[in-house]
Amino acid sequence: MKEEKVILVNEKDEQIGLMSKMEAHEKAVLHRAFSVFIFNDKNELMLQQRAMNKYHSPGLWTNTCCSHQRDGETNIQAGKRRLQEEMGFVADLKESISFIYKAPFDNGLTEHEFDHVLIGNYENEPIINLEEVASWKWMPLENVKTNISLHPELYTAWFKVIFDKFYKHINIKS
Secondary structure, eight states: OOOOEEEEEOTTOOEEEEEEHHHHHHHTOOEEEEEEEEEOTTOEEEEEEEOTTOSSSTTOEESSEEEOOOTTOOHHHHHHHHHHHHHSOOOOEEEEEEEEEEEEOTTSOEEEEEEEEEEEEOOSOOOOOTTTEEEEEEEEHHHHHHHHHHOGGGBOHHHHHHHHHHHHHHOTTO
């Protein structure tokens, strides 16, 4: 299997090269990523629990899906591809906010990402890929916010950062 490459970027999100995903995480090099947030008509967020075989953050809850763009792929194309691969469905997505974050992990790897947040809507149950996802659930936004503050250890590092920044932009029903 060909090793996946990530897109290295500068702080303006301009592509400056490619690097293997693992090497980028070992060296904490800034690279492009995306995070998909899928909502239903009740304004509930679809959360996924990462599979236990993930090389970092196994078993933790996070946004609907996230990954890295491939060379030549738009943010929306990448989000739709990964949504299908992880959650078994495709939804229309739109770009929201983007920002840079850095999160070291206990295993020596570091996420240093220029993250693009993508938003979509879906009303049905996903058909999860058990290689990627252990479980899923719908959760009202206010409950997510409260639960992160009460039990931060249950959530991925990037989701806590994203949700803190993203909440102000998505909580339109409060």
